[in-house]
Amino acid sequence: xxxxxxxxxxxxxxxxxxxxxxxxxxxxxxxxxxxxxxxxxxxxxxxxxxxxxxxxxxxxxxxxxxxxxxxxxxxxxxxxxxxxxxxxxxxxxxxxxxxxxxxxxxxxxxxxxxxxxxxxxxxxxxxxxxxxxxxxxxxxxxxxxxxxxxxxxxxxxxxxxxxxxxxxxxxxxxxxxxxxxxxxxxxxx
Amino acid sequence: xxxxxxxxxxxxxxxxxxxxxxxxxxxxxxxxxxxxxxxxxxxxxxxxxxxxxxxxxxxxxxxxxxxxxxxxxxxxxxxxxxxxxxxxxxxxxxxxxxxxxxxxxxxxxxxxxxxxxxxxxxxxxxxxxxxxxxxxxxxxxxxxxxxxxxxxxxxxxxxxxxxxxxxxxxxxxxxxxxxxxxxxxxxxx
DNA sequence: TACAGTGATGACTGTTACTGACATCAGAAC
DNA sequence: GTTCTGATGTCAGTAACAGTCATCACTGTA
Numbered sequence: 001x002x003x004x005x006x007x008x009x010x011x012x013x014x015x016x017x018x019x020x021x022x023x024x025x026x027x028x029x030x031x032x033x034x035x036x037x038x039x040x041x042x043x044x045x046x047x048x049x050x051x052x053x054x055x056x057x058x059x060x061x062x063x064x065x066x067x068x069x070x071x072x073x074x075x076x077x078x079x080x081x082x083x084x085x086x087x088x089x090x091x092x093x094x095x096x097x098x099x100x101x102x103x104x105x106x107x108x109x110x111x112x113x114x115x116x117x118x119x120x121x122x123x124x125x126x127x128x129x130x131x132x133x134x135x136x137x138x139x140x141x142x143x144x145x146x147x148x149x150x151x152x153x154x155x156x157x158x159x160x161x162x163x164x165x166x167x168x169x170x171x172x173x174x175x176x177x178x179x180x181x182x183x184x185x186x187x188x189x
Numbered sequence: 190x191x192x193x194x195x196x197x198x199x200x201x202x203x204x205x206x207x208x209x210x211x212x213x214x215x216x217x218x219x220x221x222x223x224x225x226x227x228x229x230x231x232x233x234x235x236x237x238x239x240x241x242x243x244x245x246x247x248x249x250x251x252x253x254x255x256x257x258x259x260x261x262x263x264x265x266x267x268x269x270x271x272x273x274x275x276x277x278x279x280x281x282x283x284x285x286x287x288x289x290x291x292x293x294x295x296x297x298x299x300x301x302x303x304x305x306x307x308x309x310x311x312x313x314x315x316x317x318x319x320x321x322x323x324x325x326x327x328x329x330x331x332x333x334x335x336x337x338x339x340x341x342x343x344x345x346x347x348x349x350x351x352x353x354x355x356x357x358x359x360x361x362x363x364x365x366x367x368x369x370x371x372x373x374x375x376x377x378x
Numbered sequence: 379t380a381c382a383g384t385g386a387t388g389a390c391t392g393t394t395a396c397t398g399a400c401a402t403c404a405g406a407a408c
Numbered sequence: 409g410t411t412c413t414g415a416t417g418t419c420a421g422t423a424a425c426a427g428t429c430a431t432c433a434c435t436g437t438a
Contacts, residue, residue, distance in 0.1 A: 003404045004415060029394065040417060045396060080378030113310075120309035121302075142370045149342045150374065157334050181331045185339065186375030189269030192433040193386060218423065229388055234425060 009047050009057060011037045016054040021104060025112045052118045055105060059122055063129050065093035066151065070133045079139055079147035084179055086130065086151050087158070091172025094162070103163045127152035154178045198236050198246060200226045205243040210293060214301045241307045244294060248311055252318050254282035255340065259322045268328050268336035273368055275319065275340050276347070280361025283351070292352045316341035343367045 005011070015036045019028045030051050031041035048054045069089025073082040094102070109115040130148035139147065158175035161167060167174075194200070204225045208217045219240050220230035237243045258278025262271040283291070298304040319337035328336065347364035350356060356363075 008415085030396085031394085041394095041396090042418080043416060046415080049396095051395065078378035079374055084378075116313070117306050117310045120313050121306045124305075124309050142367065143374060145346050146342075146367065146370045146374045149346065150371075153335075153338045153342060157338065178331065178335065181335045182339075183375045185268055185332060185335045186372045189267035189273075197386085219425085220423085230424090231389080231426090232387060235386080238425095240424070 005038075008037075008039070008043070012039070012044060012047060013054050013057050017105060017108065020055070020108045025108060025115060052115055055108065055115060056118060056122055059125070062090070062093055063126055065090045066126060066130055066155075067133050070130070070137065075137075079134065079143055080183075082134065082137070082139075083130075083147050083151045083154070084176070087154060087175040087179060088172050090155060091170060091175055094159070094171045096170070099163065102159075103165075106163050123152050123156055126155070150182060154182060194227075197226075197228070197232070201228070201233060201236060202243050202246050206294060206297065209244070209297045214297060214304060241304055244297065244304060245307060245311055248314070251279070251282055252315055254279045255315060255319060255344075256322050259319070259326065264326075268323065268332055269372075271323065271326070271328075272336050272340045272343070273365070276343060276364040276368060277361050279344060280359060280364055283348075283360045285359070288352065291348075292354075295352050312341050312345055315344070339371060343371060 012033060016028070016033045019033055019036065029041075030044045033054070034041050034044040044054075048057075066086045066089060069086035070082055072089060073085040077085075109119055127148045130151045131144055134144035134147050135141065154175055158171055158178045161174050161178075162169075162171045201222060205217070205222045208222055208225065218230075219233045222243070223230050223233040233243075237246075255275045255278060258275035259271055261278060262274040266274075298308055316337045319340050320333055323333035323336050324330065343364055347360060347367045350363050350367075351358075351360045
């Protein structure tokens, strides 16, 4: 028999979400999460840089969805279209199976300011990745920044709506609507 | 003679910036900051919710500058114009006297991810305040969110540029340029 | 002028997030 | 079969915070 059970990170992350949901983020210690899956606190911190990070695993695969969407846009497409393509790709990543999980996770995050802070940081990391991708594709810098930040903003607003109770449109549909709203905003006045 | 010196918060904040600049954020303990102005660690944490917060004091007066700008916009003005007005008002708040201080502060923040996280959180708080102001002024919700987030984004990008070495345009000038870029972004494609 | 509040602070104690160093030991590689 | 590797356990330590109670210059009131 194997010395250690596989999938340590995943087991820790799952246990953490359960405990946070049941008794709150601050009321749950890292040692408690680790014990609940038969590990020690030290091992927890070997897998996650800090206690908050356990809720934000798998960030890079989701960022990758945006970058794939950027790459899928035809060369020479205007930044607005590139952002739209990135958002469609992200919309495909967050399919309907993820929605229930996302809701549970978001409930925990919304109950704790420190977790909201970490979420903004992840949003900023997404914007930075998009920025680099826009630059790499030849878009110059004031425009590249605006495009990247707009992508992150539209995603953020659309995601909030996507997990709202009763909402059943896809993330891609909602994001397209928000992006259209950006266009209206800039056109008027 | 008074029992305590006045301006405790300000003395702590000033000492903190100096120590962080000289030896780094993580290398400076809260107890050290407090001792350097003749106080105890416990008193430090009575004035600031956490160690990072000492660098983000006076946030609400700066948010107020945005809200003043919103109020200054004529009733019925389109959201884009309201945002432009808010950015002009913020530009007046960050006058040239503040630039050197802002640069020193930003150097500390950019050297530490935890401080960057807090800064994003402040940006989000600004967006939330702008959002509430837009709603109060009668702008409905998808548009209000987009306007608020755009204001925060444009300010953020403009501020970064404003403190760049060698930059000597005013913040208002830079922000106006970034806002024009947003319009170009949304118009093309 | 006496005297009871008030409020900022100090002193003390405790919890927990995190870190460094070293030991352990099943399985893979040779 | 020996050596190596890598994930883990153990132990000790630092520093960020929080709760609680005492202190004491100042303020208002009688």
